[in-house]
Amino acid sequence: MQSRKRNENEKVILAKISECGAITKYDLAEQMNISIPTVTTNVNKLLKEGVIKEVGVADADYGRKPILIDIDYNRYFSIGIDIQEHFIYYCLMNLRLEVVFEKTIGNKENNLEKNIKIIINTVLDAYKLKKENIIGIGISYPGLVEEETLLLKKGPNIGVTNLSLESLRNELEINFYVGNEARLAAFAENVVGVSKAYMNSLYISIKEGIGAGIIVDKRYYAGSNEAAGEIGHMVVQKEGKLCNCGNKGCIESYLSTHTLISEFSKVTGVLLNSLEEVFELYDASKETHKKVMQEYVEYLVLLINNSFLIFDPDCVIIGGKMSEYQMQIEPLIKQTMLDHPCSMLKADRKIEFSALGYRASKYGAALRAFEEIIALI
Numbered sequence: 195m196q197s198r199k200r201n202e203n204e205k206v207i208l209a210k211i212s213e214c215g216a217i218t219k220y221d222l223a224e225q226m227n228i229s230i231p232t233v234t235t236n237v238n239k240l241l242k243e244g245v246i247k248e249v250g251v252a253d254a255d256y257g258r259k260p261i262l263i264d265i266d267y268n269r270y271f272s273i274g275i276d277i278q279e280h281f282i283y284y285c286l287m288n289l290r291l292e293v294v295f296e297k298t299i300g301n302k303e304n305n306l307e308k309n310i311k312i313i314i315n316t317v318l319d320a321y322k323l324k325k326e327n328i329i330g331i332g333i334s335y336p337g338l339v340e341e342e343t344l345l346l347k348k349g350p351n352i353g354v355t356n357l358s359l360e361s362l363r364n365e366l367e368i369n370f371y372v373g374n375e376a377r378l379a380a381f382a383e384n385v386v387g388v389s390k391a392y393m394n395s396l397y398i399s400i401k402e403g404i405g406a407g408i409i410v411d412k413r414y415y416a417g418s419n420e421a422a423g424e425i426g427h428m429v430v431q432k433e434g435k436l437c438n439c440g441n442k443g444c445i446e447s448y449l450s451t452h453t454l455i456s457e458f459s460k461v462t463g464v465l466l467n468s469l470e471e472v473f474e475l476y477d478a479s480k481e482t483h484k485k486v487m488q489e490y491v492e493y494l495v496l497l498i499n500n501s502f503l504i505f506d507p508d509c510v511i512i513g514g515k516m517s518e519y520q521m522q523i524e525p526l527i528k529q530t531m532l533d534h535p536c537s538m539l540k541a542d543r544k545i546e547f548s549a550l551g552y553r554a555s556k557y558g559a560a561l562r563a564f565e566e567i568i569a570l571i
């Protein structure tokens with residue numbers, strides 16, 4: 195679709211229709227508290243573009259029945275792509291912000307541009323869509339990015355580095371957006387997930403790597419160099435374990451899911467490959483198991499407490515793969531918080547678990563592509 199900068203009224207009108215469903219111009223004007231001529235001007239632009247359509251007439255007591263307008267949900271979509279070490283997760287989202295298609299492919303060759311083309315073709319084929327139906331493609335990357343230049347800059351845990359997607363964008367003539375995985379996950383939770391009701395939140399992504407997405411006043415905070423939230427590389431042990439970033443003692447070396455899996459493999463004598471296997475095997479009555487889990491949770495609580503001390507958010511969200519084990523890990527987190535009291539921390543500080551789980555980053559990427567045309571918060 196042709197890229198056109200939409201004004202705030204158009205964005206809010208689309209958001210309102212997405213929220214309410216079919217509506218008349220009069221009701222839009224009333225609910226948004228703006229004049230009917232302003233609504234009419236903007237609605238006409240959106241009608242011309244085909245983002246919305248007339249869907250019937252509303253009941254009226256007298257005179258001409260007012261026309262109902264609604265978003266044309268079969269017309270425009272966005273694609274969200276989450277690049278991970280071994281897999282690429284992707285989804286197709288409609289303007290109701292519903293995911294209508296999602297799939298995973300292997301990332302063995304690390305040929306990202308080729309994989310993105312495969313994904314686009316798969317999605318277009320599956321939904322009988324044309325390129326023109328795609329408003330944009332959001333790419334979630336586990337590392338540093340430059341949003342402006344579409345640069346996937348540096349990710350210690352991923353083979354793709356220093357890759358700009360500008361030439362691919364020019365070749366395909368589709369709008370591209372790139373973002374850090376934790377930041378996009380935080381954004382998704384903020385728009386459709388667990389932190390919807392909060393103004394300020396901090397999302398901790400716990401996967402092979404550790405990162406954070408910071409939401410301030412409902413907007414994500416990227417920092418002066420788009421590097422905010424790289425909390426995995428805060429040093430917590432002087433001369434500690436060697437980290438993928440080159441430094442020693444980073445908290446990621448203690449909190450990565452790899453670490454928990456490998457520590458459990460050691461104490462059980464079984465070569466484990468996933469968190470699922472760890473929690474299947476975990477037996478709290480066994481001292482050796484308990485010790486490994488407790489050590490892990492101690493580092494997690496340290497990170498949670500430090501996050502509260504630095505940002506004072508409404509809540510800290512546990513995200514990434516670890517969020518799927520809330521039942522097992524939440525009681526341990528709460529107990530460990532009680533075991534380490536600090537008079538500067540609120541006793542009832544709020545911990546939430548991701549509502550979107552491992553899907554959060556790709557949903558965030560898809561939402562990011564919509565952000566240019568619809569007011570999401």
Ligand SMILES: [Zn+2]
Nearest residue numbers: 427437439444
């Ligand atoms: Zn590091």
